[in-house]
Amino acid sequence: MSQDNRRLHWAKTSRLTYWVLAIWLLFGYVFPFFAKDLDGGSFLGFPLGYYMIVQGSLIVFVLLIVGHNFLQDRIDEECGLSDE
Amino acid sequence: MSDQTQGTRFVDRLGKVYGIYTLGFLGFFALMAIVEQLGASAQLIGILFLLFTIAIYATIGWLSRTMQVDAYYVAGREVPAFYNGMATAADWMSGASFVALAGGIYFGGYPYLGFVIGWTGGYVLVNALMAPYLRKFGCYTVPDFIGTRYGGNLARLCAVLVLVVASFTYVTAQINATGTIAARALAIPFEFGVWFGLLGILLCSMLGGMRGVTWTQVAQYIVLIIAYLVPVIWMSNAQGFGIIPHFTYGDAALRIAELEAEYGLVAAAQSVAGLKVLTTAHFDPQGGLDSWKFVTLALCMMAGTASLPHILMRYFTTPSVRQARKSVGWSLFFIFLLYFTAPALATLTKLQLLDPNLATAVVGKAIDDVSNLEWIQNWTAVGMLSVVDQNGDGIVQLNEFFMRPDIVVLATPEIAGLPYVISGLVAAGGMAAAMSTADGLLLAIANALSHDLYYKIIDPKADTKRRLIVARVLLVVIGVLAALIASLQLTGILGAVAWAFCFACSGLFFPLVLGIWWKRANRPGAIAGMIAGFAAGTIYLIHVYNGGDQLWSIDHLRFGMIGMPVSLVAMVVVSLVTEAPDAEMQAMVDETRVPTGKTILAETH
Numbered sequence: 001m002s003q004d005n006r007r008l009h010w011a012k013t014s015r016l017t018y019w020v021l022a023i024w025l026l027f028g029y030v031f032p033f034f035a036k037d038l039d040g041g042s043f044l045g046f047p048l049g050y051y052m053i054v055q056g057s058l059i060v061f062v063l064l065i066v067g068h069n070f071l072q073d074r075i076d077e078e079c080g081l082s083d084e
Numbered sequence: 085m086s087d088q089t090q091g092t093r094f095v096d097r098l099g100k101v102y103g104i105y106t107l108g109f110l111g112f113f114a115l116m117a118i119v120e121q122l123g124a125s126a127q128l129i130g131i132l133f134l135l136f137t138i139a140i141y142a143t144i145g146w147l148s149r150t151m152q153v154d155a156y157y158v159a160g161r162e163v164p165a166f167y168n169g170m171a172t173a174a175d176w177m178s179g180a181s182f183v184a185l186a187g188g189i190y191f192g193g194y195p196y197l198g199f200v201i202g203w204t205g206g207y208v209l210v211n212a213l214m215a216p217y218l219r220k221f222g223c224y225t226v227p228d229f230i231g232t233r234y235g236g237n238l239a240r241l242c243a244v245l246v247l248v249v250a251s252f253t254y255v256t257a258q259i260n261a262t263g264t265i266a267a268r269a270l271a272i273p274f275e276f277g278v279w280f281g282l283l284g285i286l287l288c289s290m291l292g293g294m295r296g297v298t299w300t301q302v303a304q305y306i307v308l309i310i311a312y313l314v315p316v317i318w319m320s321n322a323q324g325f326g327i328i329p330h331f332t333y334g335d336a337a338l339r340i341a342e343l344e345a346e347y348g349l350v351a352a353a354q355s356v357a358g359l360k361v362l363t364t365a366h367f368d369p370q371g372g373l374d375s376w377k378f379v380t381l382a383l384c385m386m387a388g389t390a391s392l393p394h395i396l397m398r399y400f401t402t403p404s405v406r407q408a409r410k411s412v413g414w415s416l417f418f419i420f421l422l423y424f425t426a427p428a429l430a431t432l433t434k435l436q437l438l439d440p441n442l443a444t445a446v447v448g449k450a451i452d453d454v455s456n457l458e459w460i461q462n463w464t465a466v467g468m469l470s471v472v473d474q475n476g477d478g479i480v481q482l483n484e485f486f487m488r489p490d491i492v493v494l495a496t497p498e499i500a501g502l503p504y505v506i507s508g509l510v511a512a513g514g515m516a517a518a519m520s521t522a523d524g525l526l527l528a529i530a531n532a533l534s535h536d537l538y539y540k541i542i543d544p545k546a547d548t549k550r551r552l553i554v555a556r557v558l559l560v561v562i563g564v565l566a567a568l569i570a571s572l573q574l575t576g577i578l579g580a581v582a583w584a585f586c587f588a589c590s591g592l593f594f595p596l597v598l599g600i601w602w603k604r605a606n607r608p609g610a611i612a613g614m615i616a617g618f619a620a621g622t623i624y625l626i627h628v629y630n631g632g633d634q635l636w637s638i639d640h641l642r643f644g645m646i647g648m649p650v651s652l653v654a655m656v657v658v659s660l661v662t663e664a665p666d667a668e669m670q671a672m673v674d675e676t677r678v679p680t681g682k683t684i685l686a687e688t689h
Contacts, residue, residue, distance in 0.1 A: 010677050017212050024212075028205040028386065029379050035194065035369040045334030050367045053197045054427035055330070058204050062420050065211045065413040072216075073406060076679050083679040084406045 009079040016075065020068045027057040027064075095162050102167075105140075106306050112136055113310075117505045126504040130269035133508040134515055137307055138284045141300045141519070148292030148299055153548055154688045156293030156555065157224040157531060159401040161687075163298055168407075169414020171298045172398045174305035176203075176419055178254070179261025179518030180581045182308060185423075186496075187489035189430035193364035195374060197427075198381030199582075204416060204423050205382065206389025211412040214390055215399040217600045217676050219408035222683025223400060225528070226393035226592070227536040230614075232685060233599045233676075234607040235669065237541050242614040244532045246591030247393045249618075251525045252566065254392075254584035258522035259285070259563075259570040262515060268466070269511045275571050281519065282567040289523045290556055294531075297523045298401060304516035305418060311513020312422050312493075316429050319500040323444065325432055333428050336435045340366045343438045347447065347482040353474040358467070359486035366434065373637060381582075384644035388585025391592040394521075394528035405679035433496050438482070444499055446471070447482050454480050459498035463491060526566070530559040582641040583625070590621030590647020594655050602659075603673045609659025617651020 031038060035049030043051045076082035094101070116129050154160055163171065181203070188196045223229040226247060231240030262281025267274045288300040320329035325336065344365055352361045369375065389395060398415075402408040440448040446460070451473040454460060463469035470486040473479075487495075494514070497506040534555035539546055546554070595613050598605040624646040628634055638645045664670075672684055 006674065006678060010674075013677070020208065020212050024205060024208040028201055028208070028382060032198075032201055032382065033375040033379050034371075035375070035378075036371040039367075039369070042334075044331055046337065047334070047367070049369060050337060051334070053194075053201060055424050057201055058420050058424050061204050061208055062413070062416050064208055065416055068208075068211060069406075069409045069413055072409065076406070081678045081680045082406065083404045083681075 005079050006081070009075065009081050012075045012079075013072065016068065016071055020064060023060070023064055027052070027060045031057060093162075095164065098164065098167055102302060102306065105303060106310075109137075109307060109310065113505065113509060116508060117503065120503055120505050126507070127271060129504055129508040130511055133512040134266065134269050137512045137516060138287075138519075141284065141303060141516075142287035144300045144303055145288040145290070145292055145296040148296035150292055150295055151549065151552060153551065155295045156552055157400075157535065158397075159293075159295040159298045161401055162403055163401040163411075165402060165407045165411035166414050167302050168298070168398060168402055168411035169418050170305040171301035172395065172411065172415035173418035173422075174301040174308060174516070174520035175394060175398055175524040176415070176521070177308065177422055177517050178521035178581065179258050179265075179514060181422065181426075182312065182514050182517035183261060183265075183493055184490040185493075186426045186430045186433070187492035189427050190434055190492050191360055191362060191364060191489045194367055194369040195364075195377050195381070197367075198378045199385060200423055200427065201378075202382035202385025203389065204419060206386035207412055207416040207419070209386055209390040210395065210399075211409060213597050213601065214396060215412050216405045216409045216679065218396055218596075219399050219402060220405050220676050220679060220683060222685040222687070224397075224535050224685075224689070225532045226396055226596070227532050228540075228685070229599065230592075230595060230610065231536060231540065233669075233672070234595075234605075234610045236607055239607055239611050239614075240536050240540060242611055242618075243592065243595070244536050246587065246614060246618050247532050248529055250392065250584045250587035250591070251394060251529045252562075253580050253587060254394075255522055255525040255529070255562075255566045256570045257580040257584075258518045258525065259566050261518035262522065263570060265511055265514045265518065269508075269515075278567050278571045281515075281522075282563050284515075285519050285522045285526065286560060286563055288519065289527050290559055293552075293555065294397075294401060294527060297527055298398075300523065301520045304520040307516040308513040308520075309418070309421055311509045311516070312425060315497050315502065315506050315510055316425055316432075318502055318506065319496060320428075320432060322500055322502065323432070323436060323442070329432060330424060330428050333431050336431050337366060340431065340434055340438060341368070344482075347438075350483050352483045352486070354472075356470045356472070356486045359470055359488055361483045361486055362434075363483075366431070377637060377642075380638060380642045380645050384589060384642050384648075385582070385585050387589035387593045387648060388644060391588040391596060392585065393532065393588075393592075394524040396596075397528055397531070398524070429496060430492065433492055433499060436499055437485070444501070447480055447485055449480055451478055451480055459495060462498070463487075463495060469495075522566075526559055526563050529562050530555055533558050533562075583643075586621060586625070586642065586644035586647065587618070589644040590651060591618035593617075593648060594651045598655060600673065600676060603670050604659055604664055605655065606659050606662060606665045606669075608662045609655045609657075612658035613651045613655025616654035617647045620650035621647025 031052045038049035039047040041048035221229055227240050227243035230243035263274050263278035266280045267277030289297045326332045349363050399408045402411055436442055436444040437446045446454050454471055468488040468491050474484050538554050539551050591614050595610045621643045625640055625643040629640045
């Protein structure tokens with residue numbers, strides 16, 4: 001297992017992690033912060049800001065972890081560094 | 085499950101075992117419903133529910149007994165992702181989540197919802213920054229990682245200190261919750277309830293350590309999620325809010341806003357000690373400071389999630405790094421099931437009490453009728469509810485209906501007129517939630533003390549038998565201490581829980597994250613980060629709690645907002661002015677970052 005390969009693996013892993021954290025920031029902080037403004041909109045009969053906090057962001061968090069792991073598994077396999 | 089039965093491995097039969105268990109529990113529930121129809125008292129049903137479930141947990145604890153170090157500390161690293169997800173969810177969802185969350189949403193409005201976002205979004209951090217790498221590291225405890233990554237006993241000791249303070253703050257609240265539930269269901273004094281709860285907790289964890297706790301937590305998750313979802317869905321169907329209310333309660337939320345405007349949200353003319361009237365709008369974010377309070381609370385809870393040792397150590401138990409990641413996903417999914425139900429429950433229960441068009445309404449009705457309701461009388465008798473006609477107009481106003489926030493979940497079945505068997509189920513669920521979290525926390529503390537303090541620092545030559553005996557003695561001692569403090573009833577359930585998160589993120593978040601993500605982080609930096617962050621947070625907590633001025637509107641629930649930046653700055657500055665870690669340590673960090681290959685620490689150590 002070459003040193004270059006490991007470097008590439010970590011570069012890809014870090015980049016993926018930054019993207020994940022950016023999405024996390026958006027749904028965990030930015031939308032809830034602007035809940036008052038979002039409340040003008042509506043989703044499934046809920047005021048949008050309220051919906052995002054009680055349900056929307058939570059669903060995004062679950063999907064975000066699943067998506068992150070899917071892509072991370074691919075990176076691991078591409079670099080031949082998967083442990084399964 | 086025990087060391088003797090090696091024929092077919094228990095982990096290969098998990099689906100069957102827990103499938104039968106779940107059906108058995110549902111069968112028991114049906115049996116209780118029949119027993120109730122035959123005229124059994126509510127009291128008897130409550131007692132049977134508690135005793136039946138605790139007997140099952142204790143049996144699992146007994147069957148999981150072990151004298152192997154890796155089974156005791158990390159469940160033999162053979163817990164599949166799906167089951168580790170359930171165990172983590174039970175570990176995570178405390179008595180506070182189960183009992184107090186919906187009540188908090190009911191009374192707290194927008195600012196309180198920061199807990200909902202914080203206690204779910206934290207798992208994104210756990211998955212992205214921590215769990216896979218800590219699993220690769222192969223540690224038994226969180227201080228084990230700190231001690232090995234940075235080297236030296238002082239770093240290890242600091243981590244043990246933060247862990248103990250954070251987890252101990254949390255565990256007293258959990259034992260308090262088991263005491264409250266046991267006291268009410270078994271009709272015994274609270275002080276006895278606390279000891280009864282502790283006994284149940286120790287039965288699960290003492291013989292089998294992490295292995296026992298893992299398999300009881302899976303069983304406890306199944307009970308707690310059934311106990312949370314069944315009443316909500318039943319209530320929703322009984323009251324005509326839809327088959328599955330989760331996606332359709334938007335109208336209810338809007339209607340509440342109308343009613344709140346109509347009644348007016350005003351403080352009570354005369355307050356009742358320990359009880360609250362509704363004064364915060366269901367959802368009315370003001371922007372500005374209100375939003376600031378929301379995001380600071382969410383940040384403390386998220387960073388706390390990613391630093392709380394009893395959660396992180398669950399990911400040490402999976403067979404591989406990939407399974408560790410996968411199990412974070414399952415964890416959040418199982419947690420999500422409860423967290424997206426709590427706001428629905430809070431909203432529908434509130435609507436039932438407030439909307440005069442509904443038969444269940446209390447507000448706007450004649451005081452004499454309300455006082456005659458059975459559920460009102462039950463809860464008034466134990467001092468957790470009070471309806472007083474303070475303005476003397478004979479009608480119950482919104483600010484004349486007093487309630488203790490944490491009874492919302494427990495009282496919902498009664499408000500909606502469901503059979504008592506549901507209340508028994510809810511009591512069993514609350515007990516499962518509090519017990520499973522207390523188990524994880526007690527084990528985290530006792531393991532850190534026995535592995536890191538005793539074995540790694542005090543007596544590195546101790547043999548396996550001695551180590552495991554010390555671990556168990558510590559478990560009992562800490563449990564007893566926690567129960568003693570819980571019986572003093574110093575804080576409400578939720579205050580102490582938020583503190584635990586703030587202690588953990590003040591002291592441990594950056595040393596853990598940077599230990600993986602910043603190779604330049606070294607021992608003096610980590611020690612400075614832990615001590616400065618933890619000290620700054622603690623001093624600020626004492627300052628605000630005693631009525632000192634708040635900095636940037638940061639109150640005692642969010643003191644991690646002070647601890648974390650101090651910790652980060654101290655760690656970075658001290659690391660940079662001292663020598664870089666040696667090549668060996670840097671290689672260790674590189675090794676931690678790839679999923680393949682041997683763990684950093686030996687399989688058993």
